[in-house]
Amino acid sequence: GVSALGGVFVNTLPNQPDGSIALGDLEKAIRGADIHQPISRLIILENTHNRCGGTVLNAGYTRRVGELARQNGLRLHLDGARVFNAAAALQVPVNQLTEPADSVTFCLSKGLCAPVGSVLCGSKEFIKKARRVRKMLGGGMRQAGVLAAAGIVALEQMTERLVEDHQRARCLAEGLFQIPALQPTFGMPETNMVFVSLKDEVAKNASQIAEELFQRGIRVGITGPKTFRLVLHYWIGDEDVEKTITAFRDVLS
Template identity: 60%
Template sequence: GGVPLSVEYTRAVGELAAENGLRLHLDGARLFNAAAALDVPPAALVAPVDSLTFCLSKGLCAPVGSVICGSEAFIRKAHRIRKQLGGGMRQAGILAAAGIVALEQVVPRLKEDHQRARDLASGLAALPGVILDPGSPQTNMVYLTLDEYIPMDARETANRLKARGVLVGVVGERRFRLVTHYWIDDEAVQRTVDIFSTVLAG
C-alpha cells in the first residue's frame, strides 16, 4: 500500500492491452497521491487507459464520492447500468461542491502530507521496538511492525494508542498502517511519536 506505479509501468501495461485487443481500466483511487509522489501530472499516469475511477475522499478529504472517466459512449453506458442497479442520488450538489474543493484546494498540497509521513516515519523509526517497512513511506502511508520483544500485539497497542487520542490501522498481528492527510499537522505528527513512545514503554 502507498507505493505508486510509475508512468513507465502504466505505459507498458497499456501497450500490452492494446497488443491483445483489450480495454484498460485504471482503479486510480489514490491517483493524485501517486502523481504527487512521482512529481508527474496525473494525465501522464492515465494516458494509456480507456477508463478510470478516482476517489475524492481517500487522501483528498471530501466526505464521500468517486469519479468515473471515459469516452462519451462509456459514460452513457455507465449511467444506464447505474440506474439499472438502483444507483443514483438526488440533491447531490453539496457533495459535488466538496469534490470540487478537494480537487482545487487539496490536490495542490498533497506533497505536504507526504513530507509529514516521512517525518512521522523518521520519528517512529527512532523508537525502540519499531521496525519500519523498507522504503516506507513513498506517499502518505507509513507501515511499521512491532519487534518480537514488545509484549503487546498490534490490537492491544492500537487500543492503548486510541485511549490517548491516536488512531492507527491494524493490518497484521504486529503490524500497523498510519496515514497522514489534510487534518494532520506537524504538531499531530510529533504528538503521535510521543504517544507511541509512551505506550511502547509500558
C-alpha cells in the same frame, strides 16, 4: 462482488514490492483461445498501491501496460483511488498516469479531503453504460450536487498540497522507525501512508497497542496482527505527527 454482480472472473496476480505487476506475469496471465478458460478482457492496475505501502507506479510503466493491453485486445482500467498522490510524488501532471488507461476511478475523499465521493472517468459511451449499471445497483443519487461541491474544492484546492502530507509521512516514519519496538513494514513511505510493524519480541499485538493509542487520542489502522497503517491528510499537522510519535513511544516503553 465483482463476480456476483458483473459475472466476471478475477485473476489476481502477485505484486512486485513497488506495487507494479511484472509485465511477464501479465503477459503469461492473458488467456488464449482455450474454451476451458475464461476470456481475458481487462487489466486493472492500482496507483498508488495501498497494500505495498502507498507505492507509486510511474508513467512509463503505466504506458507499457497500456500497450500490452492494446496488443492483446484488452482494456486497461486504473484504480487510481490515490492517483493524485502518485502524481504529486512523481511531480508530473496526473494525466501522464491516467492517459494509457481506458477508464479510471479516483477518490475525492482520502487525501483530497472531500467528505465523500469517487469519480469514474472514461469515454462518453462507457460513462453512459456505467450510469445505467449504477442505477441498476441502486447507486443513483438525485441530490448529488451538494457532495459534488466538496469534490470541486478537492480537485481545485487539494491536489497541490499533497506533497505536504508526503513530507509529514516521512517525518512520522523517521520518528516511529527510531522506536526500538518498531520496524518499517516496507521501507520509507513514498506517499502519505506509513506502514509500521511491532517487532517479534513485543508481547502485545497491534489491536492492543491501537486501543492504548486510542486512549491517548490517536487512531491508527491495523493491517495485520503486528502491523499498523497510519495515513496523513489535510487534517493532520506537524503537531499531530509529534503527538503520534510520542504516544507510540509511551505505549511501547
